[in-house]
Amino acid sequence: NPGGTPEWLGNVVIAAYIAALLSLTLVYLLSYVHLSGAKRTITLASLLLFSLSLAAVLSGVVPPFSEDTARAVN
Numbered sequence: 001n002p003g004g005t006p007e008w009l010g011n012v013v014i015a016a017y018i019a020a021l022l023s024l025t026l027v028y029l030l031s032y033v034h035l036s037g038a039k040r041t042i043t044l045a046s047l048l049l050f051s052l053s054l055a056a057v058l059s060g061v062v063p064p065f066s067e068d069t070a071r072a073v074n
Contacts, residue, residue: 014062018053 025046033039056062 010062011064021049
C-alpha cells in the first residue's frame with residue numbers, strides 16, 4: 001500500500017516521546033526534587049511510566065525495533 005504510513009513511524013514517535021520526557025525530567029524535575037522534597041512522587045511516577053512502556057512492548061501493542069525497521073530507517 002503506497003499510501004499507508006510506514007511501519008517504523010510508530011517507533012520513531014515513541015522514541016521521540018521518551019527522549020523528550022527524559023530530557024525534561026533531567027533538566028527541570030531533578031532540580032525541583034531537591035528543593036521541594038517531592039522525591040517519592042516523581043520517583044513513583046517515573047517507575048509507573050517505565051512499567052507502562054515495558055508492558056506495552058512486552059504485550060505486543062507497540063512492537064520493538066526489528067530487522068525490517070532498522071533496514072527501512074537506514
